[in-house]
Amino acid sequence: MEKLLETFEALKQKNLSIDLTRGKPHSSQLDLSNDLMTQAVDPIGENGVDLRNYGEPIGIIEARKLGADILDSKIDLTIAGEQSSYLLMTQLLLGRFLFGLDDDPWKNDKEPAFLCAVPGFDRHFATLEGLGLKMHTVNLCSSGIDLDDLNKKLSKYPNIKGLICVPRHSNPSGEVFSDENITNLLKITKEYNPSFINLFDHAYLIHDFVETQVQTPIPLLADGLGALDNVAVFTSFSKVTFGGGGMAFLTTGEKNFKLIERVRNMMVICPDKINQRRHVNFFKNKSNVLEHMKKHANLVKPKFELVNKKLSNLPSEVGEYTNPTGGYFVTFYSKKPTAKRIVELCAEAGLMLTPAGSTYPYGNDPNDSVLRIAPTYIDIDELDVAMDIFVLSAQIAHSEICLLYTSPSPRDS
Numbered sequence: 001m002e003k004l005l006e007t008f009e010a011l012k013q014k015n016l017s018i019d020l021t022r023g024k025p026h027s028s029q030l031d032l033s034n035d036l037m038t039q040a041v042d043p044i045g046e047n048g049v050d051l052r053n054y055g056e057p058i059g060i061i062e063a064r065k066l067g068a069d070i071l072d073s074k075i076d077l078t079i080a081g082e083q084s085s086y087l088l089m090t091q092l093l094l095g096r097f098l099f100g101l102d103d104d105p106w107k108n109d110k111e112p113a114f115l116c117a118v119p120g121f122d123r124h125f126a127t128l129e130g131l132g133l134k135m136h137t138v139n140l141c142s143s144g145i146d147l148d149d150l151n152k153k154l155s156k157y158p159n160i161k162g163l164i165c166v167p168r169h170s171n172p173s174g175e176v177f178s179d180e181n182i183t184n185l186l187k188i189t190k191e192y193n194p195s196f197i198n199l200f201d202h203a204y205l206i207h208d209f210v211e212t213q214v215q216t217p218i219p220l221l222a223d224g225l226g227a228l229d230n231v232a233v234f235t236s237f238s239k240v241t242f243g244g245g246g247m248a249f250l251t252t253g254e255k256n257f258k259l260i261e262r263v264r265n266m267m268v269i270c271p272d273k274i275n276q277r278r279h280v281n282f283f284k285n286k287s288n289v290l291e292h293m294k295k296h297a298n299l300v301k302p303k304f305e306l307v308n309k310k311l312s313n314l315p316s317e318v319g320e321y322t323n324p325t326g327g328y329f330v331t332f333y334s335k336k337p338t339a340k341r342i343v344e345l346c347a348e349a350g351l352m353l354t355p356a357g358s359t360y361p362y363g364n365d366p367n368d369s370v371l372r373i374a375p376t377y378i379d380i381d382e383l384d385v386a387m388d389i390f391v392l393s394a395q396i397a398h399s400e401i402c403l404l405y406t407s408p409s410p411r412d413s
Contacts, residue, residue: 001399008349008392016350018386023171023328024377025239025296032295033241033282041277051273057264059247063276067249069286070206071233072217077257079264081248082271085234088250088260089199090127091267092232095259096161097131101195101229102255106133109159117145117165119173119331119359119370124164124201128361135361138163140170144177145185154192162197163189168215169204169327172359172372176325179216186227195229197256202235206290208326209297209304219251229253237279239328240292247279297326303375303383304330310387318398319369330373331359332390337368338397345393351386 043052046062058064059080068078081088097106106112113134116125128135138153139146145165154160163185167177189196200218222231229252237246250260283289307330311321319334334342339356346353354372357363373390375383 001396001403004392004396004399008345008396011349011389011392014350016385016389018351018378018382018389020374020378020386021352021354022377023239023374024243026299026376026378029239029296029299029376030242032292036241036245036278036282039278039281041274041281043274045273045277049273051277054270056270056273057268058261059271060273060276060280062280063247064249066280066283066285066289067235067247068251070289071202071219071235071249071251073219073233073251077219077228077251077254079250079257079260080271080276081250081264082268082275083236083244083246083248084238085201085203085236085248085250086123086127088248089201089232089234090131091263092197092199092250092252092256092260093127093131093133095256095263096197099259099262101259104195106161109161111159113157113160115150115153115160115163116361117163117170118361119365119372120164120361121166121171121201122354122358125361128164133161136160137361140165140173140175142175144175144181147181147184147188150185150188154188160193160196162199164199164201166201166203167218168202169207169212169324171201171203171327172329172370173331174322174324174327174329176213176215178213179221182215182218182221183225186222186225186230190225190227190230197229198231200231200233202233203239204327205235206293207239207296207328208293209301210325212325222253227253229255232256240289240296241279241282245275247276300328300376303380306380306383307373307375307387310384310391314391314394318394328374328376330375332371332373332394334369334371334394334398336398336401338394338401339365339368339371341397341400342371342390342393345396346389349389349393351389351393353390 045051045060063080064078067080068075114128115138118137139149218233222228232252236248322331343353343356357365359370
């Protein structure tokens with residue numbers, strides 16, 4: 001312990017300031033799309049629409065075709081929106097809350113609730129909480145949603161309206177859902193409530209950096225079960241081109257589609273059609289998008305390898321960690337309730353992490369165990385130092401709590 005503290009004090013003296021709080025692309029990743037900013041765009045779109053004027057609230061047809069190609073969905077059930085998938089997600093939730101799928105708005109229900117896959121994404125929780133939806137957790141397992149836990153929660157809690165999750169490279173723990181898991185999830189939830197909505201945030205649909213299991217597209221699985229209106233699948237170009245400057249896509253069933261179209265007609269005069277056309281010109285098709293993502297993979301893969309190498313130096317009794325095949329995060333699970341203390345120690349040494357508890361609704365990690373590591377944003381040399389701080393902080397926090405448990409009480413002395 002003394003040696004650990006000496007090393008820690010030496011790191012503190014360096015007055016570092018390193019940010020691992022959010023999953024953001026590195027500037028070198030953003031540079032991959034710089035040609036977007038100088039691209040000239042024909043002001044007349046594919047179907048004769050003047051892209052400079054109002055209209056097309058669900059997106060221009062050429063952008064919707066590209067989105068449908070990426071999601072493997074029907075063009076007439078695919079929306080091309082602006083900025084991020086969270087905007088489309090919130091608009092759909094607003095539609096269900098205010099108007100309902102079959103004139104059954106959630107606002108009329110007493111304490112409507114949502115299931116949140118955990119560990120999960122804090123922005124999802126913020127959106128649901130902001131709409132006044134009660135949140136309950138459902139555990140993840142290696143193949144996706146823990147279906148035994150799902151059945152328990154559906155039996156325990158009344159009035160659950162839907163479930164939110166990240167089905168590929170789950171944020172933050174990296175699970176890739178199996179076809180069987182998704183199929184059973186849809187069957188169980190539709191039987192529980194024919195209007196149940198599964199929100200699949202496919203943020204990392206095309207973000208593999210090593211070979212990853214193939215998934216049957218969720219729209220195809222849902223369509224085969226007659227459950228298209230029980231799913232809404234979202235993705236975006238926020239980590240493909242530019243954050244806030246890309247496009248977002250949504251596909252769902254006819255009823256939900258009409259609902260979000262109604263909401264967008266209220267809220268969105270038109271998306272940025274010039275930007276949508278610019279992206280279509282830049283990529284042209286899904287194949288080119290996937291080639292572009294290989295360049296991203298080449299940039300992020302070494303950072304995940306470094307994180308894995310550093311965490312492997314931790315004694316097994318301190319904690320365990322994920323080794324994802326894509327996405328933007330590594331998850332650390334401490335064996336003792338030390339997550340908050342690790343964050344405190346890292347901050348003392350100049351390393352900022354996502355707050356402990358953020359991977360659970362209401363910031364309540366029941367075991368004070370889960371921490372999200374976001375390696376992509378900083379240079380790899382800085383990441384090397386950051387992981388030294390993290391590993392050292394995890395060891396100190398573990399040693400502290402072990403000493404606390406083993407110290408004799410006053411009555412023993």
